[in-house]
Amino acid sequence: MKKTISVLLAAALALSFTACGGDTSYQTASGAGSGEPSGGSGSQAQSASSSAAGYSTTLADIQAKGELVIGLDDTFAPMGFRDENNDLVGFDIDLATAVCEELGVKAVFQPIDWKAKEMELSTGKIDCVWNGMSITPERQQTMSLSDPYLNNKIIVMTNQGVEIADKEDLANYKLGTQADSSALEVIKADSVYDAIKDQLTEYDTYDQVIMDMQAGRLDAMIVDEVLGQYKNTQMDNAFGVASFDFGDDLYAIGFRKGDTELTQAVNDAIAACIESGKAAEVSEKWFGADIMVQ
């Protein structure tokens, strides 16, 4: 029976690859390989790892294989997303490319499901998560986080005709934010949370929050500034921004827990990019200002 299964698997694999044009190799149980036959852009790759469990990756490992496999949700504008030609673009894409140049390796971007990022890391499918990821206490526990690299804060964006005076005033409006977001975490930690929690709806994505704003069911959304301002620009600044905020929300890169040496190497490479002015250039391109953490 085991043999039968192996045969079936082999057959399925063989056909998958024929159908994909057969221009890629694939990773076997024991050996290393690369090439993701499914990708639209050809920029993704499978991480090459020596064993199935207990991954640890050093700068030397990365340099030996010549690439850093970066996991990202490729539908997260403006950090990493697809342009109209389906090419991967965004602030993090440009910054990671510059940093990898600094490290002397190729940046390989692997689209992942955002909810599965911890699993992708722990099973060695990717080397890091680099995708506008906010620093949270939980992530500090489960990952090795880089130094914060981008200044960001949690803001309140208001619908047309809505004026919100201060945090306490939020309790009088219908509010929305994304579940599992850093914004939600910051609100929950805030003393105003008890007063507004009944007014606050959690959505799967910010896109849904925005759709409900447009439908008039929400008065305001609580969101991080980088994302919120990008969306607002796309909508010809349809929303307003409240004068108060919920404080800093800094972005960092997540590595496998324990890969501190690699984390430090990337920290150094980011510092070098800031030093050379390359980082400022990328920030200007995407945000019209240098908002890198200096």
Place this chain on the structure above:
Amino acid sequence: MDLSYIAALMPALMQGLWQTLKIFALTLVFSLPLGLVFTLGSISRVLPLRWLARGYIWIFRGTPLMLQLFFVYYGLPFLGLTFDRFPAAVLTFVLNYAAYFAEIYRGGIQSIDRGQHEAAKTLGFTPWQTMRLIIIPQTVSRVIPPVCNETITLVKDTALVTAIGVGELLKAAQGAVNRDVNITAYVVAAVIYLAITFVMTMVYERLEKYFSRHQKKEA
């Protein structure tokens, strides 16, 4: 809706569609016959074979497809079996859909009148010849409608592969919606899904007509 915007969406959506169609076609090509293998196992007179097949069907029908995707992609490496994303997605879909098809076939086979088995036996057919020459050919027209139904579910289930980082049509649409803050891409994706299921329905209607031609009363 703005036609030039829709045109601009197309390259990305078409790439997503191509992924969707590949997963769909590969799944069908392998799971349809594999399902029959499990059907024959599940009605076999050899008990261990029957238990094996029924256990398999139970597991794959009894757990969420999403969980199976995670298991194959993230879990199997711990058992020494590592697949890339796309093969892992196809493999999971094939295994899952084979279980559903197996149950559809089994229902079809068991709906055939006992008299057919008896008539074949009195003519000297072995059980296997009876199955191959008499029962299975009659089952085809009966299982086409439920298989068609399952196939339409498959078209929509392909969207689950994003869970292990494989791109497809819905993901491509989500990307465009996220980038442009405009839900047009969802509408276009819906139209594409509808077009696929429409074509599938037509194909199955033709097949059903062909395989049930002997049921017509008039010559």
Place this chain on the structure above:
Amino acid sequence: MPILTVENVTKRFGGFEALKGVSLTVERGEAVAIIGSSGSGKSTLLRCINDLERVSSGRIVIDGDTLVETVDGAVKYPPEKELRRICMKTGMVFQQFNLFPHLTCLENITIAPLQILKQNRADAIANADRLLRLVGLENKADSYPAMLSGGQQQRVAIARALAIDPQIMLFDEPTSALDPELTAEVTSVIAKLAQQDITMLIVTHEMEFARTVADRILFFEDGEIIAGGSAAEFFESQQNDRIKRFLSGFQK
């Protein structure tokens, strides 16, 4: 030597005893009709003769081959392959026809000769054409069963059973599922076979049919043969009151 010998056959379904020690013989060329009320075990006997049911005890010999025997109380059947060979010496016609609906009439008749007997195609088709003419359906060769009337389907079923060239034909209430106006076409085909000295064992409720076709009548009641004799004797000079009552129930 008889074509068929049944000795002391019993058959139990759970606690119910369907056959209570039945014995009979059928000689070559003979047509024997089994009559009796519903549930008396007639059909069960036929189904034991071609292994659709397994006997509980007893012995059945078909054309010199032992289908089943009971040795020291243990029922003994030959291995499956041998069993199939012996059963193919019987041709079965079912109450519900049981034609293969996905095959044309011609294919219904040729499938066993081609697939089981490995006859060559031309011979099988020629023989099927002959059998279709015999049952009067030579123009229905390419029709599917669903396009035929019940009587026509049963005639094709008879041709199909004849196609494996059996030593004895078994008919299990061949007209019971038919509308009254359709029974004649089937009984006349069976009568034609009887005239050609084809050996047959017929379970039927049609007394007129039994009287005209059968050489011999066996009367079944509660799993036993309680009377028998030549057709003429049985119908014309019946002495048994119980049987007389049964027969009078069928008077038109």
